[in-house]
Amino acid sequence: MITKSEEARLQEKVWKYRISETDQWNFARWHRWANDERKAWGDPLLDEDEARSKWDNEIFPNLDEDQYE
Numbered sequence: 001m002i003t004k005s006e007e008a009r010l011q012e013k014v015w016k017y018r019i020s021e022t023d024q025w026n027f028a029r030w031h032r033w034a035n036d037e038r039k040a041w042g043d044p045l046l047d048e049d050e051a052r053s054k055w056d057n058e059i060f061p062n063l064d065e066d067q068y069e
Contacts, residue, residue: 016069017060027055 015033017026031051038045046054 016067017063019068023060027052027060030055030059 015030018029021029031046031048034051034054035045037043
């Protein structure tokens with residue numbers, strides 16, 4: 001079960017693609033971020049292959065302009 005303070009922290013936490021870094025760096029950072037959220041919510045963690053597939057097919061192709069920094 002997630003506590004109120006963990007829920008508030010997750011709502012404030014926003015991942016953004018850093019254009020000054022490589023795609024691999026951004027993927028690794030997103031993978032850690034996604035697993036932190038999954039862990040907090042009690043969801044199964046993504047292994048490297050699952051994360052790469054999700055990144056390549058769902059996350060990276062659908063980034064909006066406001067998700068870059």
